[in-house]
Amino acid sequence: MYLEAKETARLYKLLSDKLGSDTTEAMFKYIDNKTERSVEATIKTLATKEDLAKVKYDLSKDIGASVKWMFIFWVSQLAVMLSIVVLMLKK
Structure with missing residues (x-):
């Protein structure tokens, strides 16, 4: 978990330097929402x-x-x- 957080922070910094913090924040929110919906859909189909x-x-x-x-x-x-x-x- 620590490595994932560290890698996410590094990726956020790299992207915010290139794209800006607003765009990077929107992209991370989009990915989080998409992942959450995917997990919820998977949970609904499990027996x-x-x-x-x-x-x-x-x-x-x-x-x-x-x-x-x-x-x-x-x-x-x-x-x-x-x-x-x-x-x-x-x-």
Whole structure:
């Protein structure tokens, strides 16, 4: 942190010598505001533990429903196949 402050002060001095203190101050404020908005936007898109728990719960619920329907499908397919085999053996 100390090096960043020292480097920022040096950069401010170099720029204010070339551009003037008003322009340099405006540029630093612009960069600070832009950085702050970028961080806030990033924070808004991050998932919280609650978000991840909800997704995990929803996913497990969906998988459970899918497995239930797959099981029903397999059982009905097995019943149809057995019926066909029984009908063929009777003839």
